[in-house]
Amino acid sequence: MNAPEAPKRGALLTLYGDPCRSINRRAHWSLLTAVALVAAPLLIAAGPIENGAPPLTAQTKRSGGPIDPDQANVRFDFADLRFEVLPETQRLEGVATLRFTALRRMARLPIDLDRNLPVSAIALNGRALKASAWRNPDGRLLITLPRPIAAGRTVVVTIRYGGAPHIAVRAPWDDGVVWAKTKDGKTWFGTTAEGYGCDLFWPCLDFPTGEPAAVDLHITVPRGLKAPSNGRLLRVDTLPDGRTTWHWRARQPNTYGIALNVGPYEEVRETYHSRFGNRIPMHYWYLPGEEPQARALFAEFASTLDFFESVIGPYPFGDEKLGVVETPYKGMEHQTINAYGNDYAKAPEGFDWLFHHEFAHEYFGNQLTAANWDDYWLHEGYASYMQPLYGRWREGEARYATMLDDQRNKIVNAQPIVSGRVRTEEEVYETKLGGPGTDIYYKGSWILHTLRGLIGDAAFFEVTRRAVFGQTDPKPGSFRPRFGTTTEYEALVRSVTGRDYGWFFETYLRQAALPELIATRRKGVIALQWSAPDGRVFPMPIELQIDGRIEKLAMTGGRGTLTVADGAHIVLDPHARVLKRSTAVEAYQADQARRRAAAKPEGMSQ
Numbered sequence: 001m002n003a004p005e006a007p008k009r010g011a012l013l014t015l016y017g018d019p020c021r022s023i024n025r026r027a028h029w030s031l032l033t034a035v036a037l038v039a040a041p042l043l044i045a046a047g048p049i050e051n052g053a054p055p056l057t058a059q060t061k062r063s064g065g066p067i068d069p070d071q072a073n074v075r076f077d078f079a080d081l082r083f084e085v086l087p088e089t090q091r092l093e094g095v096a097t098l099r100f101t102a103l104r105r106m107a108r109l110p111i112d113l114d115r116n117l118p119v120s121a122i123a124l125n126g127r128a129l130k131a132s133a134w135r136n137p138d139g140r141l142l143i144t145l146p147r148p149i150a151a152g153r154t155v156v157v158t159i160r161y162g163g164a165p166h167i168a169v170r171a172p173w174d175d176g177v178v179w180a181k182t183k184d185g186k187t188w189f190g191t192t193a194e195g196y197g198c199d200l201f202w203p204c205l206d207f208p209t210g211e212p213a214a215v216d217l218h219i220t221v222p223r224g225l226k227a228p229s230n231g232r233l234l235r236v237d238t239l240p241d242g243r244t245t246w247h248w249r250a251r252q253p254n255t256y257g258i259a260l261n262v263g264p265y266e267e268v269r270e271t272y273h274s275r276f277g278n279r280i281p282m283h284y285w286y287l288p289g290e291e292p293q294a295r296a297l298f299a300e301f302a303s304t305l306d307f308f309e310s311v312i313g314p315y316p317f318g319d320e321k322l323g324v325v326e327t328p329y330k331g332m333e334h335q336t337i338n339a340y341g342n343d344y345a346k347a348p349e350g351f352d353w354l355f356h357h358e359f360a361h362e363y364f365g366n367q368l369t370a371a372n373w374d375d376y377w378l379h380e381g382y383a384s385y386m387q388p389l390y391g392r393w394r395e396g397e398a399r400y401a402t403m404l405d406d407q408r409n410k411i412v413n414a415q416p417i418v419s420g421r422v423r424t425e426e427e428v429y430e431t432k433l434g435g436p437g438t439d440i441y442y443k444g445s446w447i448l449h450t451l452r453g454l455i456g457d458a459a460f461f462e463v464t465r466r467a468v469f470g471q472t473d474p475k476p477g478s479f480r481p482r483f484g485t486t487t488e489y490e491a492l493v494r495s496v497t498g499r500d501y502g503w504f505f506e507t508y509l510r511q512a513a514l515p516e517l518i519a520t521r522r523k524g525v526i527a528l529q530w531s532a533p534d535g536r537v538f539p540m541p542i543e544l545q546i547d548g549r550i551e552k553l554a555m556t557g558g559r560g561t562l563t564v565a566d567g568a569h570i571v572l573d574p575h576a577r578v579l580k581r582s583t584a585v586e587a588y589q590a591d592q593a594r595r596r597a598a599a600k601p602e603g604m605s606q
Contacts, residue, residue: 054115054116056116056139059112059138059139059140060112060114060138060200061196061426062196062197062206062426063195063196063197063206063207063256063373064197064207064208064372064422064423064425065373065422065423066422067422068140070108070110071207071210073103073105073106074102074106074109075101075103076098076100076210076211076213077099077154077213077214078099078212078213078214079096079097079099079202079204079212079214079215079216080096080097080098080215080218081094081095081215082094082095082096082218083201083217083218083219083220084219084220084221085189085219085221085222085260085262087179087222087262091163091164091165092117092163092164092177092201093162094160094161094162094202096159096161096202097157097158097159098156098157098158098203099154100154100156100157101153101154101155102149102152102154102155103151104151105148106145106148107144107148108142108143109142109143109145109155110140110141110142111140111141111157111159111203111204112140112197112203112204112205112206113136113139113141113199113202113204114139114166114200115136115139116165117162117163117165118163119136119141119159119160119161120162121158121159121160122134122157122158122160124143124145124146124155124156124157124158126156126158129143133146139199141159143157161203166196166200168192171190171192171329172194172329172330172331172332172339174195175193175194175195175200176192177189177190177192177200177201178190178191178327178328180328182263182287186224186225187225187262187264188264188287188328189263190259190260190325190327190328190329191259191260192327193256193258193259194425196425197255197425198256202258204255205255206255208254208255208369208370208483209369209483210255211252211255211369212253213252214251214252215230215251215253215258216247216249217229217246217248217250217258218246219248219260220239220243220245221243221244221245221246221262222242222243223243223244224264225244225264225265226244226262226264226265226267226285227246227260227261228246228261228265228283229246229248229250229258229259229260229337230248230250230253230257230259230320230323230334230335230336230337231248231249231250231251231253231320231321231335231336232248232319232321233248234247235247250320250336251320251480251481252480252481253335253366254335254365254366254369257334257335257366258335259332259334259339261285261325261327261339263285264287265286265325265326266286266290266291266294267283267286268283268286268291268295268298269281269282269284270282270298272301272302272305274314274318274476275306275309275310276318276475276476277476278314278319279318280305280315280321281320281321282302282321282323283321283322283323284298284301284323284324284325284326285324285326286325286326287326290326294326297324297344297352300351300352300355300356301324304351304355304356304359304390305322307390307393308359308360308363310393311393311461312464312465313363313468314474315362316362316363316366316367316469316479316481317335317336317362317366317367318476319476319477320336322336322362323337324337324338324340324355324358324359325337325338325339326340326341327339327340328341329341330342330354331354331358332358333358333361333362333365333383335362336362338358338361339358340354340358349387349391349394349399349402349403351390351394356386356387356390357383357384357386357387360383360386361379361383363382363468364382364383364468366481367468367469367479367482368467368468368483368484369482369484370484370485371483371484371485372422372423373422373423373424373427374418374419374420374421374422374423374428375484375485375486376428376440377417377418377436377439377443377509378444378484378486379440380440380444381440381443381444382444382448382464384407384441384442384445385444385445385448387403388400388404391403401575401576404445404576405576407441407442407445407446408442408446408576408579408582408585409585409588409589410438411439411443411579411585412437412438412439412443412589413443413512413513413514414436414437414439415431415435415437415439415512416436416510416511417436417440417443417444417508417510418486418509419434420510423435443508446579447508447579449577450504450508450577450578451493451501453578454540455493455497459493459496459497463489463492463493466492467484469482486505486509503536506536507532507533507536511532511534511536512533513581514580515531515532515538515540515580516530516531516581517529517531517572517573517578517580517581518530518531521564524563524564524565524566525561525562525563526562526570527559527561528542528553528560528562528572529558529559529560530555530558532558537558539554539557540558540578541555542555543572544562544571544572545574546562546568546570550574
């Protein structure tokens with residue numbers, strides 16, 4: 001997901017009243033999208049805000065957290081998902097055939113599915129169940145099996161369902177479907193489910209490790225519309241009445257990364273010749289009338305691929321595609337079919353930040369998936385850090401420093417990045433629930449920047465490759481998507497460097513406040529001391545610039561002294577290599593908050 005641009009928050013408040021709860025939960029969403037939403041020329045009608053459906057239950061809004069014991073009893077082997085998108089009635093009809101392997105003896109099967117999509121029939125291993133065999137009181141479909149299934153046995157459940165799916169009121173700040181129209185009145189439809197989860201439109205296991213090993217999608221749409229989706233396109237069937245069914249196959253997709261996209265799309269495509277010897281299909285589906293802008297964005301695909309392959313490793317889904325589709329909302333990291341709604345905005349760094357950020361999630365999110373939402377900084381911190389790294393790759397250190405400086409001003413430090421417990425998505429994104437919110441992006445990025453400076457490029461990128469691919473020298477076809485944790489990441493750093501950096505991760509990830517560097521200057525000597533949260537020892541080396549020359553202090557035990565000439569001009573950490581407390585940034589943030597409050601229109605709720 002993409003991260004917010006805090007200076008634009010006032011504009012969004014003016015447009016939408018009080019979106020603070022949604023903004024906190026969707027901390028990744030750029031607050032500059034207020035301008036984009038107003039200016040977007042193609043989205044002229046987003047359909048009704050309400051479609052008469054009941055509100056979402058707490059269960060449906062919940063994604064992740066402690067896993068239901070019965071759901072932990074199964075391995076999700078395969079999903080065959082058949083959808084028909086019905087724009088005229090704003091309905092979605094579906095048939096999901098799901099194959100599970102029992103890991104332990106099981107007597108019932110709970111599957112997450114929004115009550116707005118009622119079930120009309122269920123079959124187990126091809127035999128229809130009586131309606132009394134299932135119920136869905138709160139958004140978790142409970143299926144009682146006719147007889148218990150032993151460990152090691154497979155079960156195939158087919159679920160027929162349909163209805164009016166939940167409409168995202170302010171997509172992608174909240175989740176659901178978007179029924180929109182293009183400027184010439186044609187259907188434009190998309191789904192976004194990262195926050196509330198996959199159960200908004202298909203029966204699934206709604207937690208990070210609940211992803212199926214493979215998925216087939218069959219998406220039927222009205223005449224003249226296309227349905228780009230995840231994975232490889234197997235074929236398109238045309239029905240007698242002109243409707244088409246698009247058949248896709250994807251391996252091990254994130255559950256929230258499965259996406260439906262429907263529109264009168266045009267397409268630009270090419271084949272990328274990878275530095276690893278394989279060929280990668282590249283596709284961009286865009287709306288009619290946008291070919292020049294679309295081709296300009298598409299021109300970024302190859303260089304972005306080359307950057308990631310050169311510094312991280314092979315594109316993880318080269319056997320499927322690099323796919324992007326224009327959507328009636330800002331964007332999302334849907335595996336091999338990333339959503340793009342940035343209105344082709346230009347930026348001083350010379351590349352589209354939204355495309356780049358969502359593409360980064362193919363590595364950090366889709367290939368490396370956090371096993372627990374608590375470790376989500378591995379997705380968003382890395383995806384945010386890859387942008388200044390790309391700026392550096394393209395233009396050098398000045399661009400890198402400029403982009404990092406912009407991120408630094410947005411670090412909040414209200415809550416620790418990692419709590420050490422199994423958390424839901426909302427518990428990570430909602431600061432009022434104790435979550436780190438935007439810090440998983442900006443602070444996560446700066447933690448990685450500081451780590452890279454501490455352990456060096458060779459070690460940093462080896463750690464990154466091993467975290468992403470599970471190996472040091474990945475080649476196309478030699479790896480599969482994998483799950484990772486903060487604990488594993490720390491162990492990788494220890495293994496690669498041969499040193500224990502527990503003090504680093506404890507301070508930056510498990511404490512909210514930043515370490516402060518205190519300098520005391522006496523005649524002929526400058527003394528430095530780190531003050532870390534809870535009085536912890538923080539032996540972070542630090543550079544000093546003394547009359548133009550650079551000295552580096554080891555800071556053993558968190559302290560260090562250096563002899564300097566009287567009157568020497570000293571700059572601490574002159575290249576900003578270390579994330580530390582800044583009273584200037586704190587004063588700036590407080591001033592910005594006061595200015596926003598003063599500019600708030602009279603009568604607007606807080």
